[in-house]
Amino acid sequence: MTLEQRQQEIIEEFETFDDWMDKYEHIIELGKSLPLIDEGYKDDDHLIRGCQSQVWLHADPAGDRLKFTADSDAIITKGLVSLMVRVLDGLPAKQIAAAELDFVDKIGLHEHLSPTRSNGLRSMVKQMKLYGFALDAQLNAADHAR
């Protein structure tokens, strides 16, 4: 699935919820079912410190693509983290670096990316894009060297 298709799928999934409670129950479920990051990666090197909650993010390059695993100490943040991972996981690095994540707005969860929340999510998205940017730059440099 493309980035756009993935975002569209999530938007449609959230359209079925009538109120905030259903929506958050779904996010909490997602949080509970997110495959955990390998315990070995839950260290300071992988920690994205938020004021309110914390996120751990690990990126694995596979060719020109990036695989992500992540975790959070707060379950709602973890649910949102799982949505981000679902949208960006396995995409080409170049696409990750340039990704416009408008699905967050469309499912009415924009507030969780607000800097005042400081839950680690905003910084995590930034970090995912930076990983994408770095891998892409690395691949380009290797191309030029050839």
Add this chain to the structure above:
Amino acid sequence: MSSSATATATQTFPVERVRADFPILATEMNGKPLVFLDSAASSQKPQVVIDAIAHYYQTDHANVHRGVYALSQRATDAFESARATVAKYINAADVHEVIWTRGCTEGINLVASSYGQRLRPGDEIVLTTMEHHSNIVPWQLLAQRTGAVIKVVPVTETGELDIDAYRALLTDRTAIVSVVHVSNALGTVNPVVEMTRLAHGAGAVILVDGAQAIPHEQVDVQAIGCDFYVFSGHKMLGPTGQGVLWGKRELLESMPPYQGGGEMIDRVSFGGTTFNTIPLRFEAGTPNIAGAVGLAKAVDYLRELGVDNIERYESTLLAYATQQMSEIEGFRVIGTAAEKHSVLSFLVDEIHPYDIGTLLDKQGVAVRTGHHCCQPLMDHYGIPGTVRASFALYNTTEDVDRLVAATKRSVKMLR
């Protein structure tokens, strides 16, 4: 507390009339009537304070202290009479002991920077584990500059200061003690009178951070006996950006200026500048005149209601909230000191505070979650943070009931 005792206390305090004075309380949050339980972070403002600020700008504004015209004189009168109102409220011996600041944080920084200049390597600064970051970091910066050493008074499991340990930490090298009057994260009321006596016995000066005390009890700086007392206006119904440093006259007069600029000088020349007397020596630049006017009005409002009445009412509310919330399975209070003001810090099971706070917000209940700028204290308890409900004079038992119901619902979703 029995429900009849709660009912009696609730009936004697005119909370419905008080609520009507605060326009924001009639608004909604996320489509639900607002339940505001974050007054420890910043209180809401009564209409009289909002009006006083608007009125000042509409009819009295000009710069203070240097105009020869009537309007400037009127602004100066309003500004200086606000100072007198605050001085009287805290029972300062002298109106000149009241220095306007931007808030509590600036007051602490002022003392650390100015009084702190006399510290020498090896001098000791005594703080406590329950201090807000704003009563830790200015002293760390001072310690870095001077080579002074910071000593920390530990906290017991109930969230009270270990006074024996405090006594043991005081030595002839102790220069300054800086302690919070009421903990913002736990609500603990600290024995500042005794702590002052002990500090003075060791030859040290003591600063009391009164940010969380002044909205909830009658503060009398002379009765405490401390050397400096700092607080913020915005936590006591006044506007943001206006705070107070009170200090003993002879100490303030012995201290060098904090910031340079207008107002604080006596005469400026490139050969050397001489400085104004207190309080203006510490008030460089055009001050927050409207802020002072608004704060004085907030003080008038508190006085009219009677701070003792407010304290009694709020303690009833806290007892009621503690009791009602305790019925939630897995609920535990962080901070169970015998003497507390208006703060209920809690956790439920192992649920993360952020999760509960997020779901309370969706139900119209505003609380604070996280470490409350007290990371050393959270480390002491081995927790990432708490959910903190804090109460003010305009909260009701209905607010508590909404908190309880919303917390139950959130916990059910998160379990």
